[in-house]
Amino acid sequence: MDRPVHLRIADELRDRITDGDLAPGDRVPSTREIIREWGVAMATATKALGRLREDGLTRAVPGVGTVVAGPVRRAAQDLTRQRIVRQAIGVADREGLAAVSMRRLAADLDVSAMSLYRHVAGKDELVLLMTDAVHGEEPPAGQVPRGWRPQLELEVRQLWRVHLRHPWLAQAVSLTRPQFVPHGMAHTERLLRALDGLGLDAGTMLHAVVALVNFIRGNAVSLEAELQARTETGVTEDEWMSEHEGELGELLSSGAYPTLAKVVTAPGLDLDLDSVFEFGLRRQLDGLAVLVARAQAGRRSGD
Template identity: 40%
Template structure:
């Protein structure tokens, strides 16, 4: 069944439409200003707080006036995601030309941006960004692994693996923070509440590795920064091991 038969139609990319309608009164704000306001609201209250009515109220405009700039909330979210995309990659001046150092910088910048804008973490997986900033950021990321003997698919796989690691790690961080916020407890208080049950499990003697984890774990990787760096290093080690040998055939990533 074709698109005309089932009534579906692809939404036009927001950047293919003019900034505002050619007719009508001159607008009192820009698309960029509207996007900046929406990001500020989402940072403070989450993506669920975003609506055309809310953003219009924040700007001091009628809701219908927003439709002179965008077709609806989906366009607004696309603009928000693209505006934040510039924060995901290191500056041009900080790039070293060494793929491992630069990918590490990409991971660190991406995590920092997601923690500043928590609403972006799930969108990084669920929403493909084809805006100008997103495309420029992807171009810069791909340059980090250019010249390693990889095909473009291999290069995309490497960048995607780093992005997936960062996204998963950050979403776990945010989920833990949100769970603690809802409980009203500190981490130490929450753990104290779990202690009687954990002690009963250990006393049963059925889970020796879990017992070791409780009694011996947490000595080396005690905070998020350490755990993030450790996992990232292991990922980069794996990528390095699969790179094509100099002058030899590709090894799994091409």
């Protein structure tokens, strides 16, 4: 004989409680929410909640509703959106963006999960706030250097430092669906300002700036993967390379890759993310210099 519907609903809610999805003090679905989620009558929803109370899993709180029984963690007096964001950034910096969850932050801050939602709507909004906060760590330079190229270099290096401090940032930022966060937009404004008045049309200016930002993101995309690999294995990048030197040596000595072997065994070779960034930044700016020179030459010929 099939188990009654109200008991099946109670079983599912019980599983949420035992799995930790609903912690002590968290509000459980109301009768109306149960009606909507399971498509049952009011009497069935009431019976399901009654069964949980009978089992000692929930209790009624005036003005709140039915909550999970047990010791209730109360929100600290100083819990703020800024404190939540700072905690989330710390978790992401140490363990990656995937480790950030509302439940994890509630545990770290020793508050109920519901108290977080009074300040942040959910993880999507939290990631936006995190992204905005870290972009704000590099304020505008007190004295802007003369010339478009030094101005771009200054801004791009600031953004690179932000990505180095926060390896998860490259995963959080999208080129196709950009996040409109104030501090991030301020960086874009300063990049565009460096190119303004040089004779470049609006499309060229915007493409140049987006290409520079995506260059930074492309270089930084490996940072979180390296952080996660180091966390999971305890092996650093240099240690990993040392462990695989023999394998690489066999491949290079096979004769199948003569040009690669010649290049990677050249004396004094130094290749890492910073050297790739420096090389790429110079080439990006060299290419822009050609466009600027052409634009200014065209403007002079039109005078």
